Amino acid sequence: MSNMRRKAGPSKGDLREAAILDVARRMFAERSYEAVTIDDLAAGAGISRTGFYFYFPTKPAVLTALMARVSDDFAASHVWFDSTGPAPDLLREQLLMSARIWRANAGLLSCSATAAASSEPLRDLLTHSKARYDERAAAKIRRDQANGTATTAITAERLAEMISAIRDTQYGRLDQATDTELRNVVDTLVTAIQRLVYH
Structure with a gap:
């Protein structure tokens, strides 16, 4: 019989790392990047500055850990990319989810x-996240070009880049948007993307 014990829960180190990330998320949402210091993050997490360095070597390393989570949240919202044809309802669902993620993390994205x-x-990380989005968009468009629903006047790769640029421009206005304003932005994006890509 094994004497190995099952781990009961997160370790003290796991909890401290989580505390740093929670504090950082709040601070980066409220302040500029320059206005948040390592001393602020350490104090907010209830540890010393020396203790902070046990978990993260730099302030940007904290941002990188947070943005990795946000990037995964964005990727999980990409339901339209697996569809066939225009699928405007799935496009709207994808844009609504990603717009809400963007709004919730506007300060973090800015920092x-x-x-x-x-x-x-x-x-x-940011470059990889954008490339992942553009590659999935281009793959969907290539499938739809092959089945005759999407325009072939512009390459799939260029259309994906255009969708990304249009989306980012609109999302850049969402940090203080109401739910109604957010839905209006999404409706505008659905119309623009459908007209851009499909016959």
């Missing part, structure tokens, strides 16, 4: 854009 200039790991 990440600032920090990426000086953090290669964060910059790589």
